[in-house]
Amino acid sequence: MLRFKAKVFSSLLIGAALTLSGCKQVALITASDSTRELASAADNGDARAAYSVGMRYTQGLGETQNYALGLDYFETAAKLGLKEAQYMLGMGYYLGRGTAVDYVEARRWLSAAADQGYTPAMQTLGEIYYNGYGVTRAPMRGIYWSLQAAEADDAQAQYLVGISYLTGLGSNKARRVGEEWLMRSAQGGDQRARTLLDTLN
Structure with a gap:
């Protein structure tokens, strides 16, 4: 058989x-x-x-x-x-x-x-690990990839890094640093970052 x-x-x-x-x-x-x-x-x-x-x-x-x-x-x-x-x-x-x-x-x-070093791949991996999409959630690993993409001016990654610093999930909590990343994300066209900054201010 x-x-x-x-x-x-x-x-x-x-x-x-x-x-x-x-x-x-x-x-x-x-x-x-x-x-x-x-x-x-x-x-x-x-x-x-x-x-x-x-x-x-x-x-x-x-x-x-x-x-x-x-x-x-x-x-x-x-x-x-x-x-x-x-x-x-x-x-x-x-x-x-x-x-x-x-x-x-x-x-x-x-x-x-x-x-x-392909930025879109780093950004996507960051979201996958940070949010646990199809994998055990690992915020620190997610921020590892997101930070590299963020430093390459990826607005979506900058938003996630900003969230990480604001909440302390995946990185040390630091509101000012988080807001700076959100500002860079908003300048790059991420509407979520603009909305969140308006809420914080």
């Missing part, structure tokens, strides 16, 4: 791979010449080309929107070390776009991008 189940599972995996491969071939038949050229370059190990194809399909830029196909190209580029693709792949797993929600894979790829 166990051997039978293993064969069935293996067949399902092969079937899924063939389905995606078939979808890719069909999509590329109807794709623009520039997309086909990029896809060919991606198949030859060009990470930037793979990322560009991924963006075209996930965002519907000149091609019919197809998250699953776009994510496949992001994965190609992510495995080649492209931080932007690692971030997009991580967000795909995190939001369940083009694939099932998988928080472990999401953190894996977001961490890979964050380790390369």
